[in-house]
């Protein structure tokens with residue numbers, strides 16, 4: 359490590375790696391500082407009892423029909439890596455409907471456009487729409503399907519409930535739309551109308567894909583080739599080192615204070631440019647303070663801090679093979695006993711039907727991940743659920759799995775582990791004034807930039823897509839600023 363760099367990137371997650379790679383490609387002497395023992399951030403793999411699986415169970419989600427059209431793919435190509443991303447079929451499974459003994463599987467074909475949504479509605483509610491209701495649904499979806507990004511932005515500070523009461527003629531169709539916001543774990547009033555329209559529109563047009571690196575975990579299929587390319591471009595990476603402070607004098611960035619996590623020795627590293635590629639809720643109050651933001655940026659940061667939730671996983675190793683080979687790799691699990699389509703969580707089976715996801719484990723054994731059970735997507739209370747509530751909900755979920763989805767599941771469990779992931783949010787869905795945002799370039803401090811999944815919350819991009827877009831646009835903004843100075 360040197361004493362001076364042209365640019366320092368805080369955080370070696372996918373967002374930091376992309377941004378650092380693009381800066382190094384432009385000839386900037388760049389350093390990534392990562393506090394964990396290795397890069398990857400949230401895209402790392404979990405290893406447990408001989409099993410290895412993706413830490414974020416979710417696939418890369420994008421509002422495009424082909425992986426090649428995604429921001430993430432474009433960002434990788436710019437760094438010099440061609441990712442081998444394949445489309446994953448999306449399965450929706452409903453359980454517990456009255457009179458339904460066996461679970462019902464339905465392929466949510468993302469390419470089928472709004473037809474798939476209408477099917478999903480029938481599965482969730484158990485009744486078919488009449489022709490008048492279908493016409494109204496199609497009218498609203500068509501409207502959403504042709505809406506521009508600019509129009510979406512105009513509706514970002516309006517709750518979706520308010521919007522649908524004004525714009526949707528039929529009460530059943532209103533309920534349909536409000537029900538879909540529950541899938542994201544939020545009350546329809548807190549769900550930005552602009553975001554909903556921006557998300558529903560592409561689904562309606564059939565341009566929506568879920569992609570994963572083919573036959574590999576995210577860490578192996580995406581992060582490893584990306585980190586290699588970043589290194590080949592001349593970027594240095596230092597791990598096991600935490601940024602304690604971004605040094606800011608008279609509203610100008612001067613470098614960072616870092617601490618070696620092994621020796622606890624502290625160093626100052628100088629650079630006129632620092633990119634915060636750490637989700638803002640992990641950076642704010644730690645190495646960035648209130649005074650480092652404008653009032654408008656602060657309103658945005660506070661909105662995100664308030665939107666944080668907790669995610670919860672249960673990981674199970676099964677000594678016997680109870681998951682059939684044709685079981686969908688991924689199922690959303692709903693519970694209809696409460697009267698509405700309440701989302702309980704995801705059931706994810708990295709082994710069994712979904713070998714191609716790349717998870718590995720001892721032969722003949724299976725791993726089952728129950729994901730977000732009672733976490734942000736599974737509860738609709740104002741307060742975050744307590745650990746006790748989460749474990750109670752998990753037991754409930756387990757007995758549903760055992761009795762209705764995978765008979766013999768509980769008996770086959772060899773190991774049961776839990777992971778609580780506090781502090782991450784579905785903040786992209788929250789309503790806020792579109793003028794209050796955090797852009798890739800700080801408005802308060804010269805030389806400070808943001809990448810990773812915090813910028814571009816406005817609009818309908820999901821986390822990894824935001825990382826791709828922010829990486830490209832952050833590196834472009836830095837290059838423009840350097841040309842000017």
Ligand SMILES: Cc1cc2nc3c(=O)[nH]c(=O)nc-3n(C[C@H](O)[C@H](O)[C@H](O)COP(=O)(O)OP(=O)(O)OC[C@H]3O[C@@H](n4cnc5c(N)ncnc54)[C@H](O)[C@@H]3O)c2cc1C
Nearest residue numbers: 369371372373392393399400416600601810811820821822
């Ligand atoms: C449970 C879960 C499910 C998700 N599902 C999806 C999905 O389906 N689709 C999708 O698109 N996105 C999804 N996401 C979001 C996606 O994972 C993130 O958007 C993306 O991984 C964020 O990357 P990042 O580089 O911004 O941050 P991170 O991956 O969080 O990386 C930040 C890095 O900074 C390091 N760091 C933190 N503080 C410091 C410090 N002080 N000094 C040095 N280093 C530091 C951390 O160790 C970490 O390595 C999900 C996220 C979670 C948590």
